[in-house]
Amino acid sequence: MTFNSMTAAEVSKKVINKTDLFILDVRNENDFTDWKIEGENFIFRNVPYFNLLDGVEEIIDQIPTNKEILVVCAKEGSSVMVAEMLSEAGLDVSYLKGGMKAWSEHLEPVKIGDLTDGGEIYQFVRLGKGCLSYMVISNGEAAVIDSTRMIDAYIDFADRIGVKIIHVLDTHLHADHISGGRRIAERTNATYWLPPKDATEVTFEYQPLASGKVLTIGHTAIDIHSLYSPGHTIGSTSFVVDGKYLLSGDILFIDSIGRPDLAGLAEDWVGDLRETLYSRYRELSDELIVLPSHFMIIAELNEDGSVAKKLGTLFVENHGLNIEDEAEFRELVTGNLPPQPNAYQEIRETNLGKIEPDVEKQREMEIGPNRCAVR
Template identity: 40%
Template sequence: MAEWMRLQPAELAQKLGTDEPVFLIDVRSNPKDVQDWHIEHRNVEFRHFPAALLLEEAPEAYAELPKDREIHVVCAKGLTSTEVARRLAERGYRAVELVGGMEAWSQYYHPVTAYEDEKLKIVQFNRLGKGCLSYAIISKGEMMVVDPLRRADVYDDFAREHGLTIRHIVDTHIHADHISGGQALSRLTGAPYYVSSHDVFTHQGGISFEPLEQYQTLRVGDVEVEVVIIPTPGHTPGSTSLLVDRRFFLSGDTVFVSGLGRPDLGGMVEAWAKDLYETVVTKLKDLPDELLVLPAHYSHYSEINDRGIVGATLGELRRANDLLREMDRETFLARVEAAASTVKPPNYEKIIAINVGKLAVDDQEAIELEIGPNRCAVHHATA
């Protein structure tokens, strides 16, 4: 019987972190689904072949498949890809099936060390299938989790594996494109969960939380590791950024490598765009260029640097993004409001309702609600 390889999402992520070319075919049937959301990276050579073409052995499909390379096969949930990989193997191709398909890829969080010295370590968890980022701030055996994604077990397991105690759990705002793991992680570990009361009350939420705006700083491990809380409204009225050890700026959805957080997901685009402008000209203006900005999202694999990190200094972002430089208010508002007319995150109203405690769903529905890319940014390239 013909054999083929099976690859877990973590193994594929490791391959994407190398210079080795990866030939990958997506065999989902709907071209729009594939166009909207598929696996991309700088070393991926991507093709879309509906499974029917390969299972029916259409000559035009097989003509484009290399015999001397591994062919990575991806489908929606890892069912059709098994049939395609078997057929490829029977015909002598080196087939590699992604176990669980795009659904499993969407649920994988890839940890990368963004910084480490004798007193401080910052780990960036990259949800590669969705462009969502979260962080562990670690010092002296203690850990603070910032913008935890839905799978609370990932952070709890990481802490246990490394002998760490989770002391604080922070959401920089109420998220609209993914379900937060903050409340679940708090229940799992007993650590307090912080988020802005402005965001919770805006959506008439009923969750249990510590009002983030009532704290000036939070401490993790070594007393020198200080997390300064900086209100940066605009994406949401309670958006908050964290200044870690005066060197790292965890910007939530306020500042991205490619743009700014969009202010229209609460139905208050004009008012929140004004807040965003005030944040840029008052809160961000005096921050030094050398701060390393670590955001909560990214929109394209090109934002991942050579070290596998999504981040850039504030000076680099100011040079690349004119929305972060001096601009008159009317021009800024016009550009941001125009960009806010783009496609909104799928299911964002339900996701917000879940994140503020107004709606409960089971695991499978949660997975389906989150499927697809994030759409939380106003991009400087298209604004």
């Protein structure tokens, strides 16, 4: 039988279309337990490649014959070896091209909706890591928000649809992934905007995003209103785009809320987080569509692969917005926090411009899930 490669983009389509897939993950047990490809109709088996060096006889019976089979490892090499053995044993299999490294870096652009006078907003879904970034487009101009370090994805996309990136914004100083904001701004001559309270230690030039600041793109005016919304970080800022969309950064997610401990002491910021979620956001229209900067679980994806829900719906359904008792809220966001994202201190320093690791090192720092939320 043959064996083929499957790209991260093809796997993304299977996640979004909820296709059946059997994944044989041949990384070591710890890496698999920590972080894997998620899909509603994916089934998994984890057998480290180093236990298969003598052959696949022992596992061949455990591999379904009625499903598509994908072999996955960290960087590709071991999955090619195992896929080859399985194919020699008579199975039709694929391996994941570029491994989990490629999976972590793949961005899937999904159109969220139309804006005033022909404008559009796109969400770039990084399925492998649960990061979400945005491009707002109007009359030939674009703004990019919370970009990942895979900056070509945004620049190529803008080129393809014929728009010029003029503003690049980050809702806050990220601790789970390396921002591509500064490099996109450099490449496209755009202005890079950061919340000043998160940027006190940055080593490069930026424009401060004060609360109430309004940025305009396109001559028919798509406004991006900044709204100071601290809690995840002290500077965290949300954006209301075209009066329709609330880009909530890492403050509010679909089925969880931001954690306050990644840039300081949870105890210090828990009050800010509560005020943002229970006062500042309550004053906004229920009709706003919330567009967060992360998702935690694949169930948060809509049918079309997007991650978006009305603010009014989240006030009803999101547990983190429905804790009357302040002490109980405090306990939820400070008491039982999940482990911090991989290398989060180094990631923060990179985003401040204090260190400049090479691409290989950046990849390694970003391995694993984002872990910016509490539920």
